[in-house]
Amino acid sequence: MQALTNRAKAVDRRPMTFAEKLYIPAIAKGMGITLKHIFQRKATVSFPEKKRDFSPVFRGLHILNRDEEGRERCTACGLCAVACPAEAITMEAAERKPGEENLYREEKYAARYEINMLRCIFCGFCEEACPKDAIYLSETFAPANYQRKGFIYGKDDLLIPDPKEGK
């Protein structure tokens, strides 16, 4: 059979010579390679203590943003959900009542907002689709969990803390 490339090498099937049977030169050669790598730069970091910088375009865990006055920006327009290729986002809208103006920016808001992180592929289309600058993909990972139900992120997981409450 003709080889596809001429880089193929035939395996040497001859019986080993006495020097090869001793293995010592081979071991020394292997240790040499190992020693050489000790002094080279490591490709890994020891994660929890040392963290790598994220790329500026990294897309991680979602957050729901608030405006300057601490009101929720999301109006439940559904554009993130319609843009989502994985169909991970669901929401239910409600009307703002008089007296809730300090909580919600517009007359309509998302009473429920849920992202299924098991489905999410972190493509960032929701962020692109949002007309109200309400959803952002932050520079953090979605933390691991032992159970699937830990990956259903509701509004209390996604919404950033109210800056007024900290004061």
Added chain:
Amino acid sequence: MAEEKKLFKVKIDNISVEVEPGTTILNAARQIGGEIVPPAMCYYSKLQGSGGKCRTCLVKVSKGSDADPRPMPKLVASCRTTVMDGMEVSNITSPEVLEARKGVVEFLLLNHPLDCPVCDQAGECHLQDLSYEHGADSTRYEFKRRTFDKVDLGDKIKLHMTRCILCYRCVYTADQLTEKREHGILGRGDASEISTYISQSLDNDFIGNVIDVCPVGALTDQTFRFKNRVWFLKPVDAHRDCENPKCCGKTVLWMRGNEIFRVTARKDKYGEVEAFICDTCRFDKKDVKDWIIEGPRKIERHSVISQGHYVNTVKPKDALVEVLDGRQPKLLFNIHSESQVNRPDIDLSKIHGPAHSDDFKK
């Protein structure tokens, strides 16, 4: 033998068509169909006297008629101008018309709030389509927009006067369909607004049709308010035997699962209803048992409403149960046990009017 009528021969964008005398240019174009049909925001073929308000249907008449071949000096509103024999009209072939239409869209959007993320009409709004197809990319308007407070016209219809483009369709609907018109246009020019004069509720039978004829989100269904976005609902053709002799009972149900979120009349490709429906069908029959379902409604492929509606798909056979000798696979996680959205115990469509914070606290 009936006297044979002389048909007028007109040319619209170099396509010839023969129409009866008295036909408007817009209707002649609709007989040809396709891209050359001018858009219309105020003209409604089912309402007498409508048209001539919005100026989006402007066309250029390059030849008046065979008898008088002079062109018309200005662009004319095609919904109001009747054809003449030998008339030549250009719509999309004339850059002048396209430029004028762009200007008209800019005028219509001057006072429009662009609150599409909040508006229930988004996704089926004619102004959205019009500005997407014919409008400029951004606004040049720098001044404060005209604003009005929201008004409840009864418990079924919500009026957002801020969004209104004053097309008068709802006024004609109330005149021609209901017993008594209770709303109209007050004021003049920039100050004109749809109103009931002294705050009054609209509760005539058939008044719900003003929601369907409204090309923008100015008149919306209060029972559907903020319940869901139209593109997440599944439109289904359905009918029922309506007691009202004037009502055809043929509707579109906008469903999600087995819940009926809203009922509308069936709309044709120009966004005009095929036949008007009564308020009982529209507002009070929100149970699947009330209706005889005909099948899914055909939605144009370009509409956002058609997203996620897959037609003619063949579902592959799930071989797993067969391999497991008839045993059902073990469900590791049921999304409803954890998800707070679409909870089976809360039927959003059953709440009257929009949901509020206390509806979700239950």
